[in-house]
Amino acid sequence: MSGLKLTLLLTVLLLTVTMISGASGQGESLDKTDLNILYVPGVADPFYYSMEKGALMKAEEMGVSLDVSEYPELWEPAVQIPILKRAIAAKKYDLIMIAPVANDALIVPLKECYNQGIQIITVDTKIGDGLYTLPSDWSFPLAHIGTDNFAGAVYLAETLAEQVNEKGKVYINTTTEETSTTEERKNGFMEGISHFPEMEIVQIDYNGDLQTVAMKQTLSALMKNPDLVAAFGTNVFSSQGVSAAVKNAGLSGAVRVAAWDATDSLIASLRNGEVDLVLAQKPAEIGALAVEWAYKYLIDHKEIPPSITSGYVVFNKSNINNPEMEQYIY
Ligand code: T6T
DSSP states (O other), X not given: OOHXXXXXXXXXXXXXXXXXXXXXXXXXXXXXXXXXXXXXXXXXXXXXXXXXHHHHHHHXXXXXXXXXXXXXXXXOHHHHHHHHHHHHHHTOOSEEEEOOSOTTTTXXXXXXXXXXXXXXXXXXXXXXXXXXXXXXXXXXXXXXXXXOHHHHHHHHHHHHHHHTTTOEEEEEEEXXXXXXXXXXXXXXXXXXXXXXXXXXXXXXXXXXXXXXXXXXXXXXXXXXXXXXXXXXXOSHXXXXXXXXXXXXXXXXXXXXXXXXXXXXXXXXXXXXXXXXXXEEOOHHHHHHHHHHHHHHXXXXXXXXXXXXXXXXXXXXXXXXXXXXXXXXXX
């Protein structure tokens, strides 16, 4: 081999190794003061603000740097993808903790980050089928941290069924078909209702994560199905839209409402008798854990689990005044 060819080969090899290990490769020794994490939320809503708080507190406690990207005003890949492009261009981040807003559309943009040496932890929502340990185009994230959406929704459906004597027609209002979390909730709720032979889901609407759309859709579902006994909103804007529609139609109490996400507004609706159940996720815990895992993997060089589900609690009329529950509102 000529000297030139050998030099070229060595350069290519060196570049490849650098690309693979990247700024954050486990092979490199990174001091905690050099660790730079970026948090990319899904949309501007109380759930992601609470996750930010948990992540920032943990970052401060551990002495690492955490930046928070701009908050997208819409639940939309076209808004979230440019944030990732800017993160790559910044040449600063070792790890991105992100709630991807679509399970397909975010695979390639996140892979580009990964190829630049940036590790990925998905928080709340996932990419692909969320199984990062099996070989696939989306197996590159380090880990996933989020709620057990399916189980939570089964629980809500079964509890709501008891409240309506296990009979009647039910409505679901949700975000988009590409959102892993709300699809899991929709499926879990359908599973729960299927345990009751005299109950039926009569309509499912997708609102694009827009509260005004959720409200209009619910109003029209109430008109189309005057004998609805219950409705389920799968996240903040879906639930707030559902509960506003039921209230505006003068049907509070007659149509039971199960809400996902414990915002101040939904807790107030529970107090006013406009909502019957509110599931609280633990976003601050998810955010804190993502920072802890980033540290453990990149600074301590320890293995971290590929995924974990964080817990949830359910507010109802009996526990709403319990001071212990206060901490779960976001
Ligand atoms: O319900 C949360 C989150 O878990 C979901 O993935 C998207 O919607 C929220 O952010 C609430 O609006």
